[in-house]
Amino acid sequence: MIRSLRPLSLAALLVAAIALMAGCAKQSNEIVIGEYGSLTGTTATFGISSKNGIELYLDNLNAAGGIGGTKVKVIVEDDQSKPEEAATAVNKLVDQDGVIAVLGEVASSRSMAAAPICQQSGVPMISPSSTNPKVTEIGDYIFRVCFIDPFQGQMIAKFAKEKLGLTKAAVFRDIKNDYSVGLASYFTDAYHALGGTIVADAAYSEGDQDFKAQLTVIKSKKPQVLIVPGYYTEVGLIARQAREMGLDVPMVGGDGWVSDKLIEIGQDALNGCYHVNHYWEEDPNPAIQKFVTEYKSRYNAKPDGLAALAYDAAGVLTSALDRLRTEDPAAFKALLGPRNDAQKSARAKLRDRIASTKDYPGVTGRITLDAARNAVKPAVFVGIKNGKYEFVAAVEP
Amino acid sequence: MQELFQQLANGIAWGSIYALIALGYTMVYGILRLINFAHGDVYMVGAFAAYYLALATGAGGAAASLPMALLVLLGSMLVCALVGMLIEFLAYRPVRRSSRLTALITAIGVSLFLENVGLRVFGADPKFFPQLIPPKRITLAGGIMVTNHQITVVVVSILLMVALTLFIQRTKTGKAMRAVAFHRDAASLMGIPVNRIITITFAIGSALAAAAGVLVGLTNPKIEPLMGIMPGIKAFVAAVLGGIGSIPGAVIGGLVMGVSEYLVVGYVSSTYRDAIAFVILILVLLIRPAGLLGRNVAEKV
Numbered sequence: 001m002i003r004s005l006r007p008l009s010l011a012a013l014l015v016a017a018i019a020l021m022a023g024c025a026k027q028s029n030e031i032v033i034g035e036y037g038s039l040t041g042t043t044a045t046f047g048i049s050s051k052n053g054i055e056l057y058l059d060n061l062n063a064a065g066g067i068g069g070t071k072v073k074v075i076v077e078d079d080q081s082k083p084e085e086a087a088t089a090v091n092k093l094v095d096q097d098g099v100i101a102v103l104g105e106v107a108s109s110r111s112m113a114a115a116p117i118c119q120q121s122g123v124p125m126i127s128p129s130s131t132n133p134k135v136t137e138i139g140d141y142i143f144r145v146c147f148i149d150p151f152q153g154q155m156i157a158k159f160a161k162e163k164l165g166l167t168k169a170a171v172f173r174d175i176k177n178d179y180s181v182g183l184a185s186y187f188t189d190a191y192h193a194l195g196g197t198i199v200a201d202a203a204y205s206e207g208d209q210d211f212k213a214q215l216t217v218i219k220s221k222k223p224q225v226l227i228v229p230g231y232y233t234e235v236g237l238i239a240r241q242a243r244e245m246g247l248d249v250p251m252v253g254g255d256g257w258v259s260d261k262l263i264e265i266g267q268d269a270l271n272g273c274y275h276v277n278h279y280w281e282e283d284p285n286p287a288i289q290k291f292v293t294e295y296k297s298r299y300n301a302k303p304d305g306l307a308a309l310a311y312d313a314a315g316v317l318t319s320a321l322d323r324l325r326t327e328d329p330a331a332f333k334a335l336l337g338p339r340n341d342a343q344k345s346a347r348a349k350l351r352d353r354i355a356s357t358k359d360y361p362g363v364t365g366r367i368t369l370d371a372a373r374n375a376v377k378p379a380v381f382v383g384i385k386n387g388k389y390e391f392v393a394a395v396e397p
Numbered sequence: 398m399q400e401l402f403q404q405l406a407n408g409i410a411w412g413s414i415y416a417l418i419a420l421g422y423t424m425v426y427g428i429l430r431l432i433n434f435a436h437g438d439v440y441m442v443g444a445f446a447a448y449y450l451a452l453a454t455g456a457g458g459a460a461a462s463l464p465m466a467l468l469v470l471l472g473s474m475l476v477c478a479l480v481g482m483l484i485e486f487l488a489y490r491p492v493r494r495s496s497r498l499t500a501l502i503t504a505i506g507v508s509l510f511l512e513n514v515g516l517r518v519f520g521a522d523p524k525f526f527p528q529l530i531p532p533k534r535i536t537l538a539g540g541i542m543v544t545n546h547q548i549t550v551v552v553v554s555i556l557l558m559v560a561l562t563l564f565i566q567r568t569k570t571g572k573a574m575r576a577v578a579f580h581r582d583a584a585s586l587m588g589i590p591v592n593r594i595i596t597i598t599f600a601i602g603s604a605l606a607a608a609a610g611v612l613v614g615l616t617n618p619k620i621e622p623l624m625g626i627m628p629g630i631k632a633f634v635a636a637v638l639g640g641i642g643s644i645p646g647a648v649i650g651g652l653v654m655g656v657s658e659y660l661v662v663g664y665v666s667s668t669y670r671d672a673i674a675f676v677i678l679i680l681v682l683l684i685r686p687a688g689l690l691g692r693n694v695a696e697k698v
Contacts, residue, residue, distance in 0.1 A: 040520065040521035040522055041521050041522065042522075042523055042621075044521075044522045080521055081521075175667065175668060202667065203666070203667045203668065204667050205667065205668065205670070208667075208670070209613070209617040209619055209624075210411060210616075210617055212407045212659075213404060213407065213408075213658070213659040213660075213662035213663040213667075214662060214663070214667055216400055216403045216404055216407065216663060217400065217663050217664075220399075220400045233523060233619065237617065237618070237619055240532075240618075243534075244532060244534060244542070244544045244546075245403075245542055246534060246536075246542045261525075264525060265525055265618075265619075
């Protein structure tokens, strides 16, 4: 008797499941966006800072009534600092959660793993801080609100050659990391063009613990400056080991150094080193100070450059949504509806609104997206002195 | 030339750590004919045990001193000795009479278990090992620069290896271990408590892995739950290279691995850092399958 009931109960379950799924697809009263980031793993502070920045922006927005009364909800997925997990996370956001736009990632390798999924599904993606040029070349649905590596590489070259007056550089790149390899090459080209020489070009792999073999070779070439376009975990360890080996030249790097963990890892070894950042947190500009104060009181931490960019990425997305709402209310409404053709064309209209972002007043500077969907904006150089950051220079593009 | 010697010096310090891990592989293999794949993860547990011990006792910060560092080292070795005994009792003892393949698969299972428990308990983020001894730079003859950490690694490794050799050669338990390694059933018939000897072997091997974990934390202060995989495999290759089952072989194998890794990264390419281990493994298996100091034993059919 019980046995014969089984197929029946299975069928009933199936019906119930279908009914539930249909229930999910009905008109909702909030805009659902997705975010993926490295909340854990070797670059955990990247993901945590970005998540905090986005959360802060959206909570402020929702508290002030959302987008014309419609609240914005964000679903966050952790990619464990791994490109393959980034693709899985975005697949889930797009297919299961049905988000209408995606924010992320910091690391270019991970943005590049996830971007094709967004492009194919027609879901706009804004990377707050992936600087490798190839990220937005993936397609017309992929944007970013930060500067790109050719600019950053050129700036590091100029800084090392002109500001520090050093003509012999060694480059130490992370061979497994698209960002690092790209930035190292842009630096090399620019440094050559300025008349500098690269005396050593060595490589390591993300996750390595020991760098002494490469540093021994680098040291024997007697560079005046060591360029490390990598991420903070390895940079901190490299700085320590370089000093242990007696390689005492200044180290200069890109925005991959941006993390409050950097000094914790590298400690004294980082004194006299410099890196690029996206903004300067002690800038007296009231908008920046408002952001810094709110962030500090909420998370009990200083907002780093990546938190600021994530805050701006959320701002660029919601301002595009707001323009869509006023200019095309029907399309805005379709974004709240089920995943059908109407929503797809509404997402295309949202894409157009993001692409036309002009002079958005972000905490990391005015954001205007160019034809290649990249932001054109100034960068900041900071130095490390006695375990503290200090402002060195701001460079206009 | 100075560069070459610098690479060799660094390679020896790094190789001592492989040697310590390799000792555990070789001891367990000598006695049980089991490749304990969980051994690399015991090394990870050792590093984390020391991390939490150092935080709890303040040995990493204000109270940093040599006795405190020693306390952390011994504490972590004790924790891992217990972990090793537990692994043996819960995982390997029940399958001891089964085929060797069963034991091998069990070992892989224990390894994955430890890694994932580590991810769950310690978290996937890398942790930064507290500074038990403040770093200092020392210039040796010929301009070779080493740190007091590297010297500590080599000295502690040598002390542990000497202690182990004396233990095995001079004590009654050591003699019993050699007897069990030689012929388990015969040893049992002679009244040697085989189970207890196996437990002791696991305890000692795991304690050595813990020491390696602490020493790595000292020189390369980044620890994470998956840190044991690669060193585990490389130490395994070191044990095979030296002749698995042979204790001096494990030490030589570890040093060769460390030095060859430095030479490959320094003079060829950093991308071959891990590949060199497997090149060595393949060469050993082709040219001298018993390893440098191993004996060829005819398989009984």
